[in-house]
Every structure is written in C-alpha cells, then in structure tokens.
Amino acid sequence: MLKLNKKLLMLLTALMLLAGSGTGIAAEKIFVGAFDVGPSGNAQKFNPLTASAGFSFYNKYFSTLTLYDAALEKINGDLAQSWAFSADGKSMIIKLRKGVKWHDGAPFTAKDVKFTFDLIKNPDMASSFSARLNHVTDIQTPDDSTVVLTLDTLDASLPDAFTSIMIVPEHLLGKMSVKELRNSDWWKQPIGTGPFKWHAYLPDQYVELDANKNFYRGRPKLNKLINRYFKDGSSASIALQAGEIQHTYLTLDQVKQSRNNSVFNVIAGPSNVLNYIGVNNNDPRFKDVRVRQAILLAIDRNAIIKYIYGNEATLSNCVLSLPKFVPADINPYAMNVTVAKQLLTDAGWHKLNHDLPIELLTYYGDQVSKDVVSSLQAMLGDIGINIRPRFVDVATFSQMVESGKFSMVFAGGGNGPDPSVLAPLMASTDAPPKGANRMRVNLPELDRLFKAGQIEADDVKRTKIYKNVCRLTNAKLPWIPLWMTNRFGGVAKNAKNVIWTPAPSGGRYQDFPENWSLH
Numbered sequence: 001m002l003k004l005n006k007k008l009l010m011l012l013t014a015l016m017l018l019a020g021s022g023t024g025i026a027a028e029k030i031f032v033g034a035f036d037v038g039p040s041g042n043a044q045k046f047n048p049l050t051a052s053a054g055f056s057f058y059n060k061y062f063s064t065l066t067l068y069d070a071a072l073e074k075i076n077g078d079l080a081q082s083w084a085f086s087a088d089g090k091s092m093i094i095k096l097r098k099g100v101k102w103h104d105g106a107p108f109t110a111k112d113v114k115f116t117f118d119l120i121k122n123p124d125m126a127s128s129f130s131a132r133l134n135h136v137t138d139i140q141t142p143d144d145s146t147v148v149l150t151l152d153t154l155d156a157s158l159p160d161a162f163t164s165i166m167i168v169p170e171h172l173l174g175k176m177s178v179k180e181l182r183n184s185d186w187w188k189q190p191i192g193t194g195p196f197k198w199h200a201y202l203p204d205q206y207v208e209l210d211a212n213k214n215f216y217r218g219r220p221k222l223n224k225l226i227n228r229y230f231k232d233g234s235s236a237s238i239a240l241q242a243g244e245i246q247h248t249y250l251t252l253d254q255v256k257q258s259r260n261n262s263v264f265n266v267i268a269g270p271s272n273v274l275n276y277i278g279v280n281n282n283d284p285r286f287k288d289v290r291v292r293q294a295i296l297l298a299i300d301r302n303a304i305i306k307y308i309y310g311n312e313a314t315l316s317n318c319v320l321s322l323p324k325f326v327p328a329d330i331n332p333y334a335m336n337v338t339v340a341k342q343l344l345t346d347a348g349w350h351k352l353n354h355d356l357p358i359e360l361l362t363y364y365g366d367q368v369s370k371d372v373v374s375s376l377q378a379m380l381g382d383i384g385i386n387i388r389p390r391f392v393d394v395a396t397f398s399q400m401v402e403s404g405k406f407s408m409v410f411a412g413g414g415n416g417p418d419p420s421v422l423a424p425l426m427a428s429t430d431a432p433p434k435g436a437n438r439m440r441v442n443l444p445e446l447d448r449l450f451k452a453g454q455i456e457a458d459d460v461k462r463t464k465i466y467k468n469v470c471r472l473t474n475a476k477l478p479w480i481p482l483w484m485t486n487r488f489g490g491v492a493k494n495a496k497n498v499i500w501t502p503a504p505s506g507g508r509y510q511d512f513p514e515n516w517s518l519h
Contacts, residue, residue, distance in 0.1 A: 029223040031246050031495065031516055032206075034236040035060075036227065038249025038487075039273075039412070040506025043229055044203070046187040048166035049119055052128040055164065056507030057227050061103075061209055062166035062192035065094065065113065066159050068509040070501050072272065072417040075159045076510060079108065079167055079193065081145075085457060089154025094147040100216045102169050103197040110141035115170035117149075124178040131424050131435070132161035135454075154455045156462060157420035163508040167193070195514040196225045204229055220514040237490070240264050246492040246518070247500070252312060252368050255488050264490040269502045271487040272416045274316050277360075277376070277480040278409040281440040285358075285407075290347040292477040296333045297340040298383045299376060305483055308371050316481040318470035319426070320419055325466040330474040340383045350384060357388040362410040363397040373410060401438040409439075413479065414504025419466045421504075423450040426478060441478040494519050 035057040036043035042054025048062055059067075065080040077083075081095045100108040117139055120127045135158075138150035149158075169191050173181060180186070190198050195217070196209035207227045211220040228245055230236040236248040241263055250258075255266055277295060279286040286292060305313045314321075317330050344350065362373060373389045380387055387408065392400070400406050415422050424430050428447050430437040449472065453465040473479065487502035495518055499511040 029221065029518060030226060031222050031224070031518060032226045032228050032244070033247035034228055034230055034233075034239070034245055034249070035247070037230055037233045037236045038506075040503065041249070046190065046201075047182070048187075049116075049125055049127060049168065050182060051166075053505045054507070055166075055505055056511070057207075058166055059194060059507045059511075060196045060225055060513055061190065061194040061198055061212075062168070063100075063194050064165055064167065064508075065162040067163050068417060068503075070499050070509050070511065072501060072503060072509060075163065078510070079113075080162070083159060085154060089455070089457065090151050092149040092151065092158060094149070096145045096147065097216065098145055100193050101214050102171075102193055103191045103212060104169075104172070105214075106169065106171050107144070108167075108169075108193050109144040110147045111144075112167055112170045113147045114139045114141050115174060116165065116167045119168070119178060119181060120165060122178045125182050128436075129161065129164055131430075132157070132164070154457060156457045157418055157454055160418035160420065164505070195220050199224070215514055217512075217514055221517040222513075225513065225516075240490050240492070243492070246495045247498065248490055250488040250490045251366050252309065252485075252488065253366060254490075256310070258490075262493070264492050267489045267491060267500050268312070268486050270314070270321070271412075271485050271502045272321060272504050273412040273414045274319060274321055274479070274484055275313075275410070275412050275482045276316075276319075277482065278411055278439045279480070280404065280407055281442060281478065282404065283407055285349075285352070288347040289476055290343040291349060292480055293333075294340040294343040294347070294349075294383060295380065295385065296477065296480050297336050297343070298385070299379050299482070300335045301482060302335070304372060304375055308368060308375065309483075309485060313483040313485040316484050318474040318481055319413070319415065319422060319479055320466060320470045320473075321415055321484045322417065322419075324463055325419060326470050327467045330471055337382055344383060344385075355384065355386065357386045358407050360387040360389050360408045360410055361397060361400060361406050362389065362391060363394045364410065364412075365391050369410075376410065402432045404432070404440070416504045416508075419469060420450065420454055423454065426450070439479060443472070443476060443478055446472055446476075446478065492518075 036054060040053055040056060042051055045051060048058050063079050065078060066075050067078045068075055079097055079100060081097045083092060083094045085092050096110060102108055117133060119125050120129055121133050135151045135153055135155040136149050137152050140148040142148060172191055195212050195215045197212045199210045200208040206229060209225045211223055213219045233251060237250060237254045239245045240248050241258060241261060243263055301315055305311060317332055320326060377387050377389060413425060424436050426441045426446060427437055428442045428444060431440050432438060449465055449469045453462055456462040456465060489500040491498045491500060497515040497517060501509050503509055
C-alpha cells in the first residue's frame with residue numbers, strides 16, 4: 001500500500017505541475033524551476049562525482065567545501081569554516097564547519113572529505129576534476145573537523161577547485177567500489193548535507209526535493225523545490241510566462257520577445273564565457289600567427305555586438321575576461337580588412353591553395369548565434385577565407401574536436417573568476433586523448449605562466465602573472481577571442497530573495513535557497 005501511495009503522490013504532483021496555474025503551488029510553498037535548461041545545465045545526470053556542469057541544482061541537496069559569492073569575486077566557506085596554506089606552501093589545513101548533519105542524521109566529518117577527494121583522484125572514477133587535485137599527494141584527518149592536505153607544490157587554485165566538488169557520505173558509499181560509484185545508480189537515493197533533500201524522481205518529468213529541517217543555516221522557507229524537465233528552452237520560457245514555473249534560463253531571443261511581460265523579472269549578467277574562433281593548431285594552414293591575426297582583423301566585432309547582440313556583449317582581446325587581468329597595452333585588433341589581406345598575402349595563404357571552403361563547426365543553434373555565424377562567414381569571405389558553417393549538437397561537436405577531425409570552431413570557453421581553470425584547456429601536455437586542450441594549443445611560455453600562477457599565493461603577484469597570460473594570448477592568438485556575452489535568467493515576480501548569477505558550469509556560488517520564498 002505504501003508503494004502505491006508513493007506512485008500516486010508522484011502522479012498527482014506531475015498533474016499539478018503540468019496543469020496548475022501557479023496559485024496552488026504558491027500556497028504550498030513549492031518552487032518549480034527549470035534548473036537544467038541552458039548552457040550550464042546537466043539534465044538527468046545525477047552523479048556529482050562525474051559531473052562537470054549543473055551545479056546550480058546539485059548544490060540544492062549536496063554541499064561543497066567552498067563557494068563564490070554571487071558576484072563571483074570572493075570565495076567563502078560552505079562546509080569549510082576556514083583554510084590556510086603552510087608557510088612553505090607544502091600543506092593546507094582545512095577546518096570544517098561543526099554541527100553539520102547528513103540528511104539521514106549522521107554527522108558530517110573530515111572522513112567524508114577525504115573519502116570524496118580520494119574518489120575524485122582515483123583514475124577509475126574518471127572525474128573531470130581530478131586534475132585540479134594533482135598536487136595533493138596525501139590527505140590526513142587528525143580529527144573530525146580537520147583535513148590536512150599534503151602538496152608537492154603550492155596550488156593557489158585549490159579553493160576554486162573546491163567550489164566544484166560535491167562532498168558525498170563515506171558512511172553510506174564507503175563499501176562500494178570506485179567503478180560501482182561511477183556506473184551504478186546509487187544516486188537514486190542520494191544523501192547530502194544541502195538545504196533540501198531528495199524525495200522523488202519521475203524520469204523526463206521532474207525531481208522533487210523536500211526542505212531539510214536540520215540544515216545548518218536554518219530550515220528553508222520553501223517546503224519543496226522541484227526541478228522540472230523540458231525538451232527545449234522555448235517550452236520552459238512558455239511555462240514561465242504561464243506561471244507554471246518560477247525560474248528558467250532565457251536566451252536573448254526570448255528576452256526580446258517577452259520585454260513587456262508582467263509575470264517574471266529578467267536577471268542579466270556577464271556569462272564569464274569567452275566566445276572565440278578556435279582553429280586546430282595542428283592544421284598547417286593556421287600555424288602562422290599572421291593567419292590567425294588576419295581572421296580577427298577581418299571581423300567587425302563592434303557591429304556584431306551592436307546589431308546582433310543588442311549591446312549585450314563586451315569585446316575580448318585575450319583569453320581572460322575579468323578586467324583585473326586585462327592590461328591596457330594589448331592589441332585591440334580593430335577591424336582592418338586591408339591589413340588582414342596583407343597579412344594573408346605575407347603568410348602565403350593563397351599560394352598554398354587555401355581557397356577551398358573551411359568547415360566552421362559550432363554547437364550554438366539559436367537564431368542569434370546563426371546570425372553571428374552568417375556575419376563571420378561574410379566578413380571572412382571578404383579577405384578570401386571561405387568558411388562553410390556546420391551546426392551540430394554538443395555530443396557530436398565534442399566527438400569531432402576530441403578526435404581532431406575539425407579545422408575551425410565557433411565556441412565558448414568558460415574562464416570565470418579564477419584564470420587557473422583555463423590551464424587544462426590550453427596546456428600543451430593536455431591535448432586529447434590525455435586532456436581537454438581540444439584546440440591543440442602548444443605554447444611552452446603559456447604553460448610556464450599558468451604554472452607560475454598556480455603556485456603563487458600573493459594576489460598582487462598572481463594578478464601580474466595572469467596579465468602576462470593575457471598579453472601572450474593576445475599576441476599569439478592560440479584562441480581567436482571575440483566577445484563575452486551576457487546571459488539571462490527569468491524569475492517569477494511572486495518569488496522573493498532568489499539569487500541567480502550567470503556562471504560557467506552554473507551554481508558555484510552562494511544563492512542561499514533556504515531564503516527563497518513565494519508570495
């Protein structure tokens with residue numbers, strides 16, 4: 001009878017979500033969001049040990065040691081109360097928050113942190129974050145609230161890495177093998193320490209979370225938090241306008257179409273994702289830097305930003321986007337078709353029979369991006385570089401670039417608040433199949449700069465190092481930088497205290513969902 005009641009409850013909840021006007025939802029303090037719509041989502045992939053995105057929902061029921069503030073400027077403690085490096089940089093002491101409990105009532109301890117870090121580092125887990133813990137050689141837990149990391153060298157990026165690693169319970173998962181934890185469905189009954197706890201999952205429909213009455217910052221004001229799934233973002237936008245949900249990601253097209261709505265507010269902010277033209281650096285056609293410079297000089301980026309993005313983007317002239325890392329003395333690459341043509345001539349582009357069409361691969365399929373690609377095609381055509389756009393899904397894109405079967409891409413690279421996250425995307429030692437350097441960048445000087453930034457704890461000195469990263473990538477153009485766009489979220493007007501920030505991979509910031517409410 002109990003099983004029947006659970007199924008009936010799930011069915012009734014589904015009907016309420018699909019047919020409700022929102023009035024009943026508000027009365028029951030149930031917040032419904034499309035948390036996995038948009039570029040930072042990770043729909044129906046629930047294993048936090050293997051995830052590389054979707055943190056805005058994982059963080060509702062799991063927790064991390066650290067999180068950024070909503071401005072993505074300062075790292076604060078979550079499960080960690082404090083952390084500090086030793087004088088020689090060869091160890092880090094992490095003090096954990098006391099009194100935190102898992103959803104099943106068991107105490108959270110240092111053993112859980114060690115267990116999670118060991119899993120992340122284990123090659124059988126194949127975690128995308130294992131490289132972020134490469135300098136951790138040993139993990140000790142002298143007491144329940146202290147974790148001591150031994151390092152082979154100081155790694156100033158560790159607090160940033162911690163914002164992505166969800167801590168899992170050793171007392172429940174410790175007896176399972178690493179391969180089981182990677183491949184089995186243990187996540188169907190996940191136990192976390194977050195403000196909400198798992199209640200139900202209906203495939204292709206929703207996940208339902210209940211308020212965690214014992215959350216260390218206090219019981220959430222909402223009774224339930226529901227992540228509803230949509231086949232596409234347009235369906236989620238329609239549901240938001242109809243009052244069926246309280247939050248979703250919005251594209252620029254959708255924002256333009258709903259400017260005068262009376263149901264939801266639009267939140268805008270910089271994406272911290274660099275849009276760039278990437279070339280296969282192993283392709284002999286692009287090895288001469290003058291070719292890459294010609295490509296950038298041929299593009300009227302200001303016109304694209306003004307007329308296609310509606311000024312909802314800012315120019316980028318190196319791989320870093322945050323102003324503190326961008327020096328004033330870099331080349332602005334203002335559009336100059338005459339110079340671009342001369343650079344191609346000097347590089348012998350046409351003599352080498354490079355007039356054949358070059359396939360431009362992209363996973364961006366929205367209308368704004370299609371308009372951008374059409375503009376790129378016309379502008380590059382003006383200097384004699386003929387490109388043929390090809391729009392594919394993310395999986396196909398990833399397969400093609402990882403195998404090296406591509407020439408040119410229009411893509412996005414998240415750099416976010418800590419530039420060290422770009423290191424594995426550009427390190428010469430991390431080209432596929434070993435790592436994520438999918439453009440096959442090979443600049444030893446860049447490798448040295450990223451390494452220097454990683455081992456420098458002083459913020460002033462570290463900023464100077466990353467300014468040199470900006471200068472070098474501006475001169476050598478391993479990626480051809482274009483702009484950083486704004487991203488948009490929609491939040492129902494009757495929802496209060498909801499914090500949403502555009503962030504690479506989503507959710508690595510404190511959004512305090514325990515304070516969210518409906519009125």
